[in-house]
Amino acid sequence: MNVLKYAAETFLFVPFAAIVINNVFSKKMMEKCFHLLTGAVALSQIFATLFCIYSMDARGMSRFEFFMLEELYENDREFFCLTPVTLIFLLCIGIVAFVSVMVAKKTIDAKKTSYVNLLMTLIIGMNGMVMVNDFFSLYVFLDVVGLSSFVLIAMFRSRKSLEGSIKYIIISELATIFILTGLAFLFMQTGSLDYMDLNSSLLQNSSEPQTMLLSLSLILILSGFFVKAGAVPFHSWLPDAHQSADTSISILLSGIVIKIAGIYGIYVLTDLFSGVKAIQTALAAIGILSIVAGALLALCQSHFKRMIAYSSVSQMGYILLALSTGTTLGVVAAVAHVFSHALFKSTLFVNAAAIHEQAGTLEMDEMGGLEHRMPVTSFSSVIAFLSTAGIPPLTGFWSKLLIILALWTAGNPVLAGVALCASIFTSAYFLRMQKKVFFGKTPEHLASVREVSGSIKIIEIILTAITTLIGILFPLVLIFLQSRGIL
Amino acid sequence: MELFTWETNMLIVGFLMILAGCYCMIRTYHMLKIIIGVEVAMKAVTMFLILAGRINGNMDLSQAFVVTVIVIEVIVAVVFAGVTIGLYKKYGNMDIRNLTQLKG
């Protein structure tokens, strides 16, 4: 038990330690080896998560509650808790942070120490958010995540990045006000915001919200998290923010931040109020809208990163749709899609970084014929695109299959059909991207473009290998799910 | 004279403040004015939290919430002001209509 506790504590203490190390030693030295420090933090997170998964599985635990510091007084309740869902989210955070660091080694030239500080606070915020046991603490860490991402976007202070940042701040603050108002009304009704208290109070047994304020609070919290997740009527900040940031930061934002800040919050809400049918209807409606509108908007973009950002909106719709079923299989499907989305979205952003590094532009109309010039980038982007579109042996296929199965078994064959058909849009915009960027004739100004070298190439190969390997090994996961009686 | 209890009055005033803040955020062209709108709405939210503590009798917990919310509010104002000043240095004014770099 002790070893597991120490492993769980590293999730918050290691980034803290990294901040201290980063600021204590001299700036010159830290700028030289900033990627080693951050890479070590990301790797420690990945290995600690794997260890926790292994050790919790060996002991047959489905919940592990712990507290960081020595207990100051006798508390009957622990502050943090690890569950299987939490662990998968933590693994995604580790992987995406590692990818971001590998890309940042190439793309970030100035302000490296600030990048390290902000990345660490972002990781603390995300880890804290998925581990806490209390809705208000979740809000606090949500704001930590939000504030770190505002500063990360605005960090290089070009016109574009400041503009993306200010749009994100304004809309995100609206979301914060909504969430906090909702929490205040929830607190008014229940007297506590602990998950346990919320679960055991009268709310769960009733299928309808009891009072006007309670239903109002649910609407407010849900719409706040929709804004944070970038679902369609609330998505306007997302492409701006993700396009304008440096690519290594876009990887973090698109790969994990919207999922932790938005999807995890919605997951907690659906978990606590599983009896309220209106939440599930809202999730299904917003999900379908996001899938279709996100894909259609992605079709008419000309900027590479903006197109991938709209693709994120569309994929968030799939995750919301999976959560709308309210069954265990739905949650499994949502988490699986979070994982595979983290993989293929970071691959696509790494490709964007490679193209930006080598060709110097990200406008798709100015590109073409990069297939022979950049074979590794081209191949990894094809694999990522096939995974997004849901072509068999890759991870994206299995997670989409789980989503459709979950919708089908929950009695929503129409939604399953729509989700299946919307995959065609996904293929459409990615085929358009492939045709414009990698196929066709090479324009003259790109004749001297070479394959990217160093860390970006390595991370492209690693991500492609993981996507394929997990895709091939995914039937083992299905067998595991069947043995637990979920599938 | 007493139409409602003072708790209900407080709720109505809070909603009006949030309405005012959101209206200001949406309609104004000046960036610093947007922060003022956010702050006004956040004031209403802190008031709601205290009111919630008063209504369920758990004032200690709601005070602890409010202290945290105030700290976060100040930091949000700092970050927002920083970005705004950055934009002012680029454009020479604080007009939100300048922001036309990102489209599509």
Add this chain to the structure above:
Amino acid sequence: MNTILSISLACLLVFCILSIMSHSLLKSAIFLALASAMLGVLMYMMGAVWAAVIEVSACSGLVTVIFISAISLSNIKKDDIHKQYEDKKRMRWFPITMIVGGILLIVIALAKDFTLTSALQQTTDHFKEVFWNTRQVDIMGQIVTILIGGIAVFVLFREEQENK
């Protein structure tokens, strides 16, 4: 007690509306500080003593300082805001919106027969124990938030002076 509560509540609303309606940013900031002070009084009257202290010092003090420094850094001309930014024209419907919203809320509250009453038993003297013992996670979050604030000042404000 009810009289003071009602007066400070009314003052809070009036100051908030004034801070949004005034065309000079300096006046806006000052009205915001006054609204903050009124909220502090309100909190004190409701028994939230510690929150009132922090509200008055942090919100009323610190936020005003941040605003004034931002205003002076950007040296906006007085009353510039309603000419260049068309503030008067844009905020034309604001009073009407507020009145309509207020009437609507009162009508809803009357129609639904909506009443809130505070609990009879109030626990207000264990703030320190509750805050330091059961909200340690929030304190950790606060520390990280303040850290981000420091980094933000470092990243967003500092380098501009070096360029000069």
